[in-house]
Amino acid sequence: MSFFYRYLKIVSSRRWLSVLLQFAAWAFIFSLPFLLQSSHKNAEPRPNQPQQWQFVLQYAGNLASWIALFYLNGWLLIPRLLNRRQYGRYAFWLATLVLVLFAFNALVFKMLMPTVPTSPYRVVMSLVFFLFPSIFFIAVSTAISFFLEKLRTDRLAKEQENENLKTELLFLRSQVSPHFLFNVLNNMVALARKGSDQLEPSLIKLSSLLRYMLYEAAEEKVSLNKELEYLQSYIDLQTQRFRKALQVNYTVGAIDGQYLLEPMLLIPFVENAFKHSATGQPGASVDIELRAEKSMLHLEVRNQYSPGSGEKDKSSGIGLQNVRRRLSLLYPDEHALLITEDKGWFIVSLTIKLH
Known part of the structure; x- marks a missing residue:
C-alpha cells in the first residue's frame, strides 16, 4: 500500500x-x-x-x-x-x-x-x-x-506547515533585533555619560550593525563571512565599552569554504556572554573560538560569571530561548548545542552542519 x-x-x-x-x-x-x-x-x-x-x-x-x-x-x-x-x-x-x-x-x-x-x-x-x-x-x-x-x-x-514555519522564523528573528538594540543602546548611553572619545567610532560600528540587520538579515541565508563581520563589529563595540574591565579573546580559525548560514544565529551566544560576564573581577574574560571545516561550523563561547551576584534582569534569557527554537526549526538533525556551567564558567558549544 x-x-x-x-x-x-x-x-x-x-x-x-x-x-x-x-x-x-x-x-x-x-x-x-x-x-x-x-x-x-x-x-x-x-x-x-x-x-x-x-x-x-x-x-x-x-x-x-x-x-x-x-x-x-x-x-x-x-x-x-x-x-x-x-x-x-x-x-x-x-x-x-x-x-x-x-x-x-x-x-x-x-x-x-x-x-x-x-x-x-x-x-x-x-x-x-x-x-x-x-x-x-x-x-x-x-x-x-x-x-x-x-x-x-x-x-x-x-x-501550511511551511507557511507557519516561515511566520514563526520571522517572528523569532524580529525578537533578536529589539533585544540586541536594547543592549547596544545601553552601551552608547554609558559611553555618553563618561564623555568617552570612543562614542563616535562606536556609533559608526552601530550604524554598520544596523545596516546588516536591516538589509542582510532580511535574507533567508547570508554568507558566513558576512555573519563573522557582523560578529566582529559587535565584539569591537563591547570591547570599547568594557575596556580593561573585561578581557576579550576572539579567535577565528580555519574557514575552508564559502558557506551560507541563517543570519544573526550566532550573536545571541556572544551577546549573552558579555551581558552576564563577571566584569570588574580580576581575570574576568570572554573567550570566543570559531572555525568552519569540512562543512561543520564549531563555535565555543566561554565567560566567567558570579553565581548569585546581582539580580537577573527580566530580558535575560530571551536570546538563548530564541536561538534554541531557531536551531530546532532550521537545523533539526544537523546541529548539536551543549550549554554547561563549570566552576564559575558558563560554556556554550555549538556545532552546525553547513551547506
Whole structure:
C-alpha cells in the first residue's frame, strides 16, 4: 500500500506521465480481447457469426462506457458527493449513471447487430457482462480518488506547515533585533555619560550593525563571512565599552569554504556572554573560538560569571530561548548545542552542519 501511495505521489506530480500511463492502461484494456482471441485463430468460424468490425465497435462502446464511468465517478461524484458525506445522493447518481451507460450499450448493440440471428440480445446476460467490469472500474476510480485526495490534503498540510514555519522564523528573528538594540543602546548611553572619545567610532560600528540587520538579515541565508563581520563589529563595540574591565579573546580559525548560514544565529551566544560576564573581577574574560571545516561550523563561547551576584534582569534569557527554537526549526538533525556551567564558567558549544 505504501508503495502504491508513493507511486501515485510521483505520477500525480508529473502531469505528462499521468496522461501517458492512463492512455497506456486504456489501450491495453482495449486490446485485451484481441490478444485473447489470437489464441483461437485456428478455431473454425461458425455461420452467421458477428463480423469482426461489429465486435470491435461493440467492445469499443462498452469500453467508452467504462471510461466515462471511471472518470465521472472519480472526478465528479466522489469529490462533490461522497467526500461531502452525501452518501444517499452519491448512491442514487452512481446507480443512475450505470443504468444510463448500460442503456447506451444496449442501443449500440441493437444498431450494430440487428440481423445476426446467433447473437440475440439478452438483457440479464448483458447486464451481468456490463455490471461486473463496471464494479471493478468504480472500485479502482474510488481508490485512486481517495489516494489523490489524501495527496492533496498532505500537500496542503505541508504548505501550511511551511507557511507557519516561515511566520514563526520571522517572528523569532524580529525578537533578536529589539533585544540586541536594547543592549547596544545601553552601551552608547554609558559611553555618553563618561564623555568617552570612543562614542563616535562606536556609533559608526552601530550604524554598520544596523545596516546588516536591516538589509542582510532580511535574507533567508547570508554568507558566513558576512555573519563573522557582523560578529566582529559587535565584539569591537563591547570591547570599547568594557575596556580593561573585561578581557576579550576572539579567535577565528580555519574557514575552508564559502558557506551560507541563517543570519544573526550566532550573536545571541556572544551577546549573552558579555551581558552576564563577571566584569570588574580580576581575570574576568570572554573567550570566543570559531572555525568552519569540512562543512561543520564549531563555535565555543566561554565567560566567567558570579553565581548569585546581582539580580537577573527580566530580558535575560530571551536570546538563548530564541536561538534554541531557531536551531530546532532550521537545523533539526544537523546541529548539536551543549550549554554547561563549570566552576564559575558558563560554556556554550555549538556545532552546525553547513551547506
